Amino acid sequence: MSKSIQLAILASGNGTNAQQIAEHFADKPEVNVNVIIYNKKDAYVATRARQLGIEARYFNRHDFLETDDVLHFLQERSIDYVILAGFLLLVPQNLLDAFPNRIVNIHPALLPKYGGKGMYGHNVHEAVVANHETETGITIHIVDQHYDRGTTLFQARCSVTPTDTADDVAAKIHLLEKAYFPPVIESFVLHKEMPKQER
Numbered sequence: 001m002s003k004s005i006q007l008a009i010l011a012s013g014n015g016t017n018a019q020q021i022a023e024h025f026a027d028k029p030e031v032n033v034n035v036i037i038y039n040k041k042d043a044y045v046a047t048r049a050r051q052l053g054i055e056a057r058y059f060n061r062h063d064f065l066e067t068d069d070v071l072h073f074l075q076e077r078s079i080d081y082v083i084l085a086g087f088l089l090l091v092p093q094n095l096l097d098a099f100p101n102r103i104v105n106i107h108p109a110l111l112p113k114y115g116g117k118g119m120y121g122h123n124v125h126e127a128v129v130a131n132h133e134t135e136t137g138i139t140i141h142i143v144d145q146h147y148d149r150g151t152t153l154f155q156a157r158c159s160v161t162p163t164d165t166a167d168d169v170a171a172k173i174h175l176l177e178k179a180y181f182p183p184v185i186e187s188f189v190l191h192k193e194m195p196k197q198e199r
């Protein structure tokens with residue numbers, strides 16, 4: 001049997017996406033969530049990782065941006081793909097060079113709208129509501145040296161009603177993330193193809 005594909009998940013906060021990805025692959029021998037790396041000491045994702053029986057490894061901002069520690073760690077683990085699941089640091093060039101087209105991010109909006117520095121998590125949903133958007137969604141994309149750019153792999157949409165609050169939008173987005181992020185990762189790393197786009 002060929003070696004399973006090794007994933008490293010990078011996260012900064014709550015970790016619902018990291019958990020959903022780990023649960024999705026738990027019974028799939030072809031793909032293994034090797035480690036969850038987090039960069040905020042108090043990130044709840046570390047607790048989730050331990051509950052899932054997956055190693056959680058902390059690296060701080062300096063480790064990421066000023067050293068090759070993260071790179072060497074990923075290489076020692078023979079990581080094939082890096083998955084950003086609510087990871088809020090700009091990915092440094094050493095990782096981009098080592099994992100060309102092998103770093104995937106999820107963004108909680110229909111990029112190129114509502115992307116860029118400062119546009120993450122709840123800020124995005126607040127901006128969507130403030131601008132009276134009638135739809136929003138998720139974008140899963142390859143990571144490059146800019147925030148929220150890089151080739152789009154998949155988008156899914158949901159409506160925004162005039163009475164929706166940012167929390168309401170967040171709830172809709174979390175449902176899309178749960179439904180689509182794990183299977184899109186699976187299709188990409190195993191088959192280099194995407195599920196049919198939601199419209």
Ligand code: GAR
Nearest residue numbers: 013014015016017086107108120121
């Ligand atoms: C998710 O909604 C994800 O799309 C978003 O952060 C949230 C993390 O939630 N990512 C970004 O905004 C990236 N720019 P989680 O920690 O519960 O998975």
